[in-house]
Amino acid sequence: MKTIAMATGSAVAAALLATAVPAVADTVLNVAFVQDIRGTQPGVDRDGQTDTVQMHVVEGLVAYATDFSVKPMLAESIEESEDGLTYTFPLRHGVTFHNGAEMTAEEVKWSWDRYMDPATNWRCRSYFSGEDGPEVTAMEVVDPYTVRFTLASPSATFLGNLARFDCGSTAVLHPDSVDAEGNWVAPVGTGPFTFGDIRPGQYVELLKFPDYVSRTDEPDGYAGAKEALVDRVRFNILPEAAVKKTAFLAGDLDISTIDPSDIDEIEAAPGNVVQTVQTAVWDAILINTRDPLLSDKRIRKAIALSIDPEQMVAVVTEGKGSPNPSPVPPMSAFYGETEAKGIGYDPEQAKALLEEAGYDGAPITILTNRRAGGYFERALVAQAMMAEVGLNAQLETMEWGTQLDKYVTGDYQMQSFAYSTRLDPALSFEMITGDHPRKVFRTPEAMELVEQAMTVSEPAKRQAIIDQLHEAFLEEVPAISVNHRVMFYAMKDHVSGFRGWGAAKEIYWNVGLAE
């Protein structure tokens, strides 16, 4: 009787174990992810997070490298004409789509025509339709392995726009991605992964594409060789920092972003590694130049002079980051000596300027929020530093959506803000320059310079324009440039090959798990 009971018991245990372990022992990389993806359609059903996942599944003709240069991806090479009006892309041979078909110029053309159809709602159509940059007047199939784009006028940003993440890298898709009526089904792309199970509120899974045809050049950001080293990547939806950290410590996550304050604890536990990554996400404190009080340049300058960027960044990043006085990210080829120069920290001069401007202690409200990324900490430190010189700064903490609304409508005095990665120095200034209420840098000179930076592609000339823009930025003080954000990734030491990069978009190809 007893033996039978025991046998039953172990059978139950065996059954439980059997269900706990998947039938085929495949390798799964578990990573933390902040929210559900919006969909699977690149450049259309997207947001910044969704792009990160989609970029594992699809590829475009060109791609961004770690130094933010644009390199060929599905194209074998990039051939630009002397006059800058035509771009010819010879295609790589033998690249296969996820359905087994070979990629040819025909699919490239089909994909392009679909993007340019207004019904597709492609996020980036206006960059190529002539509304927002030079029009692409023709896109032709030269031969089965060559395509050519013709532009109405030269553009410094054409290749960069093709490669943009928010454009879905202008991914080349197989027509099977849509149904007979042209409705989106699922991406049939060329990337090293395909979409697996998508469970809202739980996870998104990517599956290894076994027939992926890789480039042979060195891995370099979104460019270069790619290989899926695990069978599945599971993006676990875990927005809460404390939960993420606990799951990582328990070994249920292999890679997770962490807050700077958790670095010591994570590193102290055996088997953990923390990777610090300098990104191109720009953290800044915006000053609304339309505000009656802050329209006085002397007060804006006093605010900037009252803030010690070294100390602020040290506090927010636990000493791991460094300040950057320029909107241009430090890894950019256009980041030079001029860009490294800031306005300086000088509380005495700040007081003098306030005196001169006749500042009477009127309150200045800084909007901030409690999202991850140090928004609140930066605002808090700024408030304290401003108080030192007699500026009556007050914090108002709000929910992100509400703050974003105030940003767009220009209904604020100062706010702790951040801009996602801009990979072109012209865009680093364009994002704050203009007449719209959301833009703070609105001198005619700045607008003119940005306009030039968008069209001039000759490097030395471009550098001169960017330098001028930086100097004008320091003179005008439409914002306080704090730093380009450093991110911290906690990893288990059995993870190999993970490399964070400036784009702040995690890449899980070439990432393996040791036994």
Place this chain on the structure above:
Amino acid sequence: MWLYVLKRILMGLPTLFLVAVIVFALVRLIPGDPAQLMLGDLADEQSLAAMRARLGLDQPIPLQFLIWLGDILRGEFGHSIRTGEAVLPTIMGRFSVTASVVVFAVLAAMLVAAPAGLIAARFQNRRLDFGIILTAIISLSMPSFWVGLMLLLLFGVTLGWLPTIGYVGLDEDLGRGLLYLIMPVVALALTEIGVLTRMMRSSALEVLRLEYVTHARAKGLSEGAVLTRHVFRNAAGPSLTLLGLILASLLGGATVTETVFSLPGIGKLIVDSIYARDYPVLQGALLLVASVYVIVNLVVDLLYTVLDPRVRLS
């Protein structure tokens, strides 16, 4: 009785309509809009306008309301602005997750709280009573976020017995599903045990003073029989009302517990859709929560007649 049930359900309809109007108006009073949130700092006039048009947010608000009402009457509830998924299956799926945690937790809490409350009342002002009350107060004062994290640290990190993230539906795999439910159920039950124990104790105290209890004892009934047969049945009424309220409020989303244990429940869905300004999902989910209140209240009223023969439906 069925006529009564039907009448109550019909009475619930105007309530739900009112909820629909209020919910629709309130979610649109939140500053910001989904198009802005999806485009973030990359938003420009063209892309914002295009996105708003695509989401139907460029229509006048009263028209948007009528479109939504039409969707409800067709049983569709619209589609999520963020993910494009149909709202009804989404909220029902999420609700089933919350329900499985909450039902187990409330059952567990009842099984502990009912005897504990009865015993505390029976031994009023004695050491056992103080012990039970102290435990109850501690249990209901602990923030559920903290309790959840402590459970995760103990059973997930230190002992490594239970998974810290993920969820498996009971219908998919009963064994693993239960494994994932243990910690959230315990965390949720711990808080509710305190509330229910105190409630049970105070209503039992009132009943214990009544003459029929003395009479039952005089009859020579054992103390156990007195407590279960006479005291419990009569004291259960007020606790039942409270239980109904607790159940309804938890079914409407045990948001904190869901967040800590990364469960795809209705509470987390509501919070996420507020952040994303996902109007259709938010409206659908809140309407569902209101319906849950209506139904739970009805069930509690019907249970009265079962537990207490003095209550009759006329």
